[in-house]
Amino acid sequence: MDLSLDDRLxxxxxxxxxxxxxxxxxxxxxxxxxxxxxxADHPFFERLVALGLGRTxxxxxxxxxxxxxxxxRAVVQLAEEMAYWDRGVAVAFPGPGLGEAPLLALGSExxxxxxxxxxxxxxxxxxGALAMTEPGxxxxxxxxxxxxxxxxxxxxxxxxxxxxxxASRADWIVVFATVDPxxxxxxxxxxxxxxxxxxxxxxxVEHKMGLKAYESTSFTLRDCFVPDSNLLAxxxxxxxxxxxxxxxxxxxxxxxxxxxxxxxMGRAVLDESVAFARAHGLLRSIRVQDRLERMRRKLRASRWxxxxxxxxxxxxxxxxxxxxxxxxxxxxxxxxxxxAGMEILGEVAGRGDTLVEKLFRDVKAMDIVEGTxxxxxxxxxxxxxxxPRDTG
Amino acid sequence: xxxxxxxxxxxxxRDTARAFAEGRLRPRERVSEAERGVGDELLRLHREIGLAGxxxxxALGGAGLGALAQALVREELAAADAGAALALDPLGxxxxxxxxxxxxxxxxxxxxxxxxxxxxxxxxxxxAAPHVETHSGLARGTIAWVPADRLxxxxxxxxxxxxxxxxxxxxxxxxxxxxxxxxxxxxxIDGAPIVAEWVSTPGARAALAAARLEVAAxxxxxxxxxxxxxxxxxxxxxxxxxxxxxxxxxxFQIADMAGAxxxxxxxxxxxxxxxxxxxxxxEACATAFVECVEASMFVAxxxxxxxxxxxxxxxxxxxxxxxxxxALGLLAGGVDLSREDASRAIVASRGAIALAADDPLxxxxx
Numbered sequence: 001m002d003l004s005l006d007d008r009l010x011x012x013x014x015x016x017x018x019x020x021x022x023x024x025x026x027x028x029x030x031x032x033x034x035x036x037x038x039x040a041d042h043p044f045f046e047r048l049v050a051l052g053l054g055r056t057x058x059x060x061x062x063x064x065x066x067x068x069x070x071x072x073r074a075v076v077q078l079a080e081e082m083a084y085w086d087r088g089v090a091v092a093f094p095g096p097g098l099g100e101a102p103l104l105a106l107g108s109e110x111x112x113x114x115x116x117x118x119x120x121x122x123x124x125x126x127x128g129a130l131a132m133t134e135p136g137x138x139x140x141x142x143x144x145x146x147x148x149x150x151x152x153x154x155x156x157x158x159x160x161x162x163x164x165x166x167a168s169r170a171d172w173i174v175v176f177a178t179v180d181p182x183x184x185x186x187x188x189x190x191x192x193x194x195x196x197x198x199x200x201x202x203x204x205v206e207h208k209m210g211l212k213a214y215e216s217t218s219f220t221l222r223d224c225f226v227p228d229s230n231l232l233a234x235x236x237x238x239x240x241x242x243x244x245x246x247x248x249x250x251x252x253x254x255x256x257x258x259x260x261x262x263x264x265m266g267r268a269v270l271d272e273s274v275a276f277a278r279a280h281g282l283l284r285s286i287r288v289q290d291r292l293e294r295m296r297r298k299l300r301a302s303r304w305x306x307x308x309x310x311x312x313x314x315x316x317x318x319x320x321x322x323x324x325x326x327x328x329x330x331x332x333x334x335x336x337x338x339x340a341g342m343e344i345l346g347e348v349a350g351r352g353d354t355l356v357e358k359l360f361r362d363v364k365a366m367d368i369v370e371g372t373x374x375x376x377x378x379x380x381x382x383x384x385x386x387x388p389r390d391t392g
Numbered sequence: 393x394x395x396x397x398x399x400x401x402x403x404x405x406r407d408t409a410r411a412f413a414e415g416r417l418r419p420r421e422r423v424s425e426a427e428r429g430v431g432d433e434l435l436r437l438h439r440e441i442g443l444a445g446x447x448x449x450x451a452l453g454g455a456g457l458g459a460l461a462q463a464l465v466r467e468e469l470a471a472a473d474a475g476a477a478l479a480l481d482p483l484g485x486x487x488x489x490x491x492x493x494x495x496x497x498x499x500x501x502x503x504x505x506x507x508x509x510x511x512x513x514x515x516x517x518x519x520a521a522p523h524v525e526t527h528s529g530l531a532r533g534t535i536a537w538v539p540a541d542r543l544x545x546x547x548x549x550x551x552x553x554x555x556x557x558x559x560x561x562x563x564x565x566x567x568x569x570x571x572x573x574x575x576x577x578x579x580x581i582d583g584a585p586i587v588a589e590w591v592s593t594p595g596a597r598a599a600l601a602a603a604r605l606e607v608a609a610x611x612x613x614x615x616x617x618x619x620x621x622x623x624x625x626x627x628x629x630x631x632x633x634x635x636x637x638x639x640x641x642x643x644f645q646i647a648d649m650a651g652a653x654x655x656x657x658x659x660x661x662x663x664x665x666x667x668x669x670x671x672x673x674x675e676a677c678a679t680a681f682v683e684c685v686e687a688s689m690f691v692a693x694x695x696x697x698x699x700x701x702x703x704x705x706x707x708x709x710x711x712x713x714x715x716x717x718x719a720l721g722l723l724a725g726g727v728d729l730s731r732e733d734a735s736r737a738i739v740a741s742r743g744a745i746a747l748a749a750d751d752p753l754x755x756x757x758x
Binding site: 001002003004005006040073152274283284286289290292296297298300301302304305307308310321322325329351366374376378379380381384385386387388 | 393394395396398399402460487540544623626627635637638640644646647648650651654655656658659661662665669682683728731732734735738739741
């Protein structure tokens with residue numbers, strides 16, 4: 001039993017803090033003010049690459065990456081710290097992004113080399129992306145309607161995808177489509193669609209309530225040809241099944257990280273609220289104290305839930321319940337903090353130009369991305385009471 | 393490096409406590425409640441298998457284990473019967489208060505006689521108001537409720553001091569809102585001679601923190617049991633053609649209850665680990681206490697609700713869990729005072745607020 005940080009991670013956290021303070025937070029505020037994402041050619045991204053960021057965690061040596069040796073715990077704590085400074089900017093970071101997990105779980109050695117290789121030590125910013133969500137299919141992943149039709153030498157994709165982070169600037173997008181909607185999940189295939197593929201287009205950067213620093217992009221696929229060599233897990237159904245379950249398993253380590261981001265955002269609210277309360281002589285108010293105490297307590301408990309789920313992931317133990325628990329609880333705690341923080345700032349928050357108000361708009365997304373709170377509860381209930389899949 | 397794995401010794405201890413609680417306490421939870429006690433046989437057994445002395449120093453014949461070990465045992469016992477957990481523990485947080493204020497000498501002088509006589513019991517009472525006044529070496533006043541029918545030593549803890557009384561204690565029996573297995577009475581202190589007195593604000597804070605952690609761990613146990621009982625019930629009970637656990641409205645409640653228990657438990661572990669690691673823990677204990685009270689008042693009413701009308705009936709134990717949890721949260725100065733103490737670090741902070749043990753951001757200006 002040890003609840004302390006090791007020195008190496010502490011040093012990494014302190015580096016994130018420097019970057020966060022000097023660059024991430026100001027950029028996040030600027031993007032929020034301007035109402036548009038940081039452009040792909042922003043010099044900040046060049047600097048990140050020069051710092052050794054924006055890389056894949058794939059080592060290129062066969063093994064499917066994974067996060068041994070305290071990996072998930074470190075990821076979770078670093079994610080919290082990044083989100084403390086600006087979660088939107090953190091998502092805009094170059095790198096393979098959410099497309100990395102399916103490539104690791106489903107990709108062949110050749111495919112990993114081709115798509116993740118350029119992220120091993122990039123000389124300029126590159127992005128990868130993942131496109132699962134559609135206008136009519138969010139939580140209900142099985143309902144995706146983008147079609148993949150077999151043609152000579154590959155597939156032709158048709159459909160619409162929504163809310164894919166960094167998609168318009170990505171070198172490639174891992175697109176989920178179905179070969180037959182009647183097959184449900186069995187019909188799903190994952191394709192790597194490369195930038196410039198004919199038929200990939202209509203990129204539309206959405207206007208969001210918050211988290212404006214990164215692009216959430218919708219796009220369409222029209223007769224978009226994808227060669228066989230870009231189909232992940234090829235035509236091997238068993239590899240595909242185990243690969244998809246691997247991709248789902250990857251949620252068990254990404255969910256705690258998303259939850260930890262909510263904790264980081266909540267912490268930023270807490271610190272801002274304390275600073276405001278102190279500056280305005282409100283700290284003596286018992287009501288204000290109670291709000292701050294509750295914020296911190298709920299965030300603290302949430303942090304432990306994230307770390308526990310991450311620890312289980314690092315030990316490769318079953319953690320579905322714990323991962324979903326963290327993801328169900330932390331975003332709500334962070335939103336509560338933001339709601340209370342706005343109350344502490346009062347009319348000042350109503351002006352719409354404070355960090356607390358920005359965080360209030362940013363943080364709601366955390367209960368939606370990577371599985372809504374409701375989906376997390378369904379996952380938890382499956383573990384706790386064997387909730388059947390058809391329960392309506 | 394963060395590692396939640398319990399050392400083997402503690403895992404075995406927890407398992408022993410669980411087996412004792414499930415095998416011995418749970419089957420007679422209503423009997424203990426009605427009889428307002430656990431009986432000599434259980435007191436003997438609890439002592440014999442080493443559960444009583446987990447936190448006692450070796451000089452008292454204990455195992456000398458730390459706060460985490462005690463928290464684990466308390467959770468397990470309270471997951472069967474929180475009142476019995478109190479009745480079985482001859483010292484409770486009085487042990488911590490004696491150790492913090494008076495060291496080995498106080499333990500030898502005041503704790504040892506309690507430990508040596510089976511059935512003897514000391515209790516720590518937090519008297520913030522204060523309701524008991526001291527004058528010329530005598531204490532006089534009334535504590536409206538203590539979870540005991542009889543006590544051999546009372547540690548009265550205030551904001552800045554603690555003192556001991558043992559004689560001239562009068563117990564006026566009460567029904568008790570909950571925790572009846574430990575007894576329930578109004579304690580009249582009728583000019584009791586003060587046997588010892590210590591003045592120390594840090595000492596008082598640490599003793600109160602220990603008392604809060606004791607209650608918090610017990611609350612985790614009660615909440616866990618309430619959640620678990622109702623979960624099992626919801627899988628058995630059928631309505632509208634399926635187990636009620638498979639209606640999303642209830643499935644989600646069950647998920648939220650499990651989450652509340654786990655979140656509360658982590659704050660207890662956090663606080664206990666800090667104590668055992670020699671880190672500042674007063675505020676962590678206060679935080680854990682508040683969370684455990686809130687969690688128990690979130691979980692236990694929902695547990696009862698899941699049983700519907702059956703939950704309200706005393707044929708099922710859930711109404712008892714709800715009462716026990718509610719009563720526990722009133723101890724150790726209650727939740728409002730705990731909130732106040734948990735806020736102290738925030739009010740005093742200069743920079744970023746630390747959330748966890750040795751947070752790298754602690755005290756650094758954002």
